[in-house]
Amino acid sequence: MRVFLGLLVLVMALAGCAQAPAATTTGGNAPAAAPTAPAAATGPLVMAWYPNESGADLKDARDAFGTLISDTLGRPVEHRTTTDYIIAIESVANNNAHLAWFGAEGYVQANERNSSVIPLVIPSGSNGSVESAVYYSWLAVPRGEEDQYRDGDGFSIENIQGKRFSFVSNSSTSGFRVPSSNIVTYFGEKPEWQNLETEDLLEGGPNNFFADVQFGGSHQGSAVNLITDRVDVAAFCDSCVDNYVSLVEGTENQVGAVYRVNDDADEPFNQFPGAEFVLIAAVPVLNAPFVANSSMLTAEEIQKLQAVLTSDEVANNDKIFATQAVIDAGFRPFFRKTDAERFLVVPDSFFDPIRAMR
The missing domain is CATH 3.40.190.10 (Periplasmic binding protein-like II)
Incomplete structure (x- = not known):
């Protein structure tokens, strides 16, 4: 962290x-x-x-x-x-x-x-x-899968390597630039990933950092990738999904917080009322x-x-x-x-x- x-x-x-x-x-x-x-x-x-x-x-x-x-x-x-x-x-x-x-x-x-x-x-x-002019870049996982990312009393991104991952767009700040930079910095300290670069996160496969990489095209799209089990971990921001989800456990924009899709959510969340996800990372962004x-x-x-x-x-x-x-x-x-x-x-x-x- x-x-x-x-x-x-x-x-x-x-x-x-x-x-x-x-x-x-x-x-x-x-x-x-x-x-x-x-x-x-x-x-x-x-x-x-x-x-x-x-x-x-x-x-x-x-x-x-x-x-x-x-x-x-x-x-x-x-x-x-x-x-x-x-x-x-x-x-x-x-x-x-x-x-x-x-x-x-x-x-x-x-x-x-x-x-x-x-x-x-x-x-x-x-x-x-x-x-205080910041919003938050989230890394989220489906509720029920969060235990594999636990680190003591908190959470860690240690186990995201080898997972199916969703970014928003490589022009997105909180949906790509910030999370990719943090991933490269964190794993770059490990001998096996010391040469890791942002470009290595763009594609998935057996010899790549992630097993699969998808781009949601929007923050809403990246969140839907997670909710529909297309990926294991997704990057998206708090403010772009604020109209569709509500905090149900934990503290807003803090690791471990649980969010649920609202019953009356508009598209593209209208087909997934009640779906829940957990934050394993929450980073302030300008x-x-x-x-x-x-x-x-x-x-x-x-x-x-x-x-x-x-x-x-x-x-x-x-x-x-x-x-x-x-x-x-x-x-x-x-x-x-x-x-x-x-x-x-x-x-x-x-x-x-x-x-x-x-």
């Missing part, structure tokens, strides 16, 4: 450093540095979405963001839903989309392809700060940024978006940060309001820990 604790220290250390640039802005709402952009346009603004956020159950959540952006910039918004991470990333990097919501790995990949892709805002942690293509938006437009998104009005908008009452009424959100959640501006360097894993 020292790998996981090390990552947490790194996340918190960087978060503390990231506050300084934000604090020098007026109200924390000034735009990130951006290349010179063209004059403001009035045509449709395209927003790309990962497969995780492209489902029909999240249409109202997408529309809530579309309305907010449209009202701010006076331009209609077109939602570009996708079935593949790369499609979403390339649409922004290739100047075919103005905005997107990516994981840190997706942002880093898009920024490498096109330096005009910049972070717009990230959601804060529950206390409204950048220090919160996912909304990103902007600064060659397609003016500096003024970016500044307007950041000012509105970081406002108290948006922090209290129950279709952006949904209250429990709104959720109970049937709304499926991207973000939940548990305390003081809001959006924050961070610099590009905030995502350097993800770059360091690559």
Whole structure:
């Protein structure tokens, strides 16, 4: 578990450093540095979405963001839903989309392809700060199979070698980059795996690290791979399955926690009510940024978006940060309001820990 604790220290250390640039802005709402952009346009603004956020159950959540952006910039918004991470990333990097919501790995990949892709805002942690702006990368196993991963009073990833394994996408932060980096670091200390590399985790077989490797295409898809016994262990994140599962034993986002699929879960979980899984690893990950293509938006437009998104009005908008009452009424959100959640501006360097894993 020292790998996981090390990552947490790194996340918190960087978060503390990231506050300084934000604090020098007026109200924390000034735009990130951006290349010179063209004059403001009035045509449709395209927003790309990962497969995780492209489902029909999240249409109202997408529309809530579309309305907010449209009202701010006076331009209609077109939602570009996708079935593949790369499609979403390339649409922004290739100047075919103005905005997107990516994981840190997706942002880093898009920024490498096109330096005009910049972070717009990230959601804060529950206390409204950048220090707590993390979600969790899980490794989960079916309930009833967890004993083979026990290590004393806790759990270990020691026995995942040789198992059937599911990632999300090799462009996913919490569904690939973080878990693969931790696996390589952990097993690389063992003589028989000292030359293990991330690429060795992409395919399964008799001579490979895993017996079989599958990619779910989304966090929901990776979780379904586990629930349907296609794999023994799966990587996916807490926030992407939050609308479909509930904690039934243990502590949220802690090793040993047991989650169960809700009886009224939407697709693709609607066929598996009551299915349960156990966490054998839970690692904090830097919160996912909304990103902007600064060659397609003016500096003024970016500044307007950041000012509105970081406002108290948006922090209290129950279709952006949904209250429990709104959720109970049937709304499926991207973000939940548990305390003081809001959006924050961070610099590009905030995502350097993800770059360091690559």
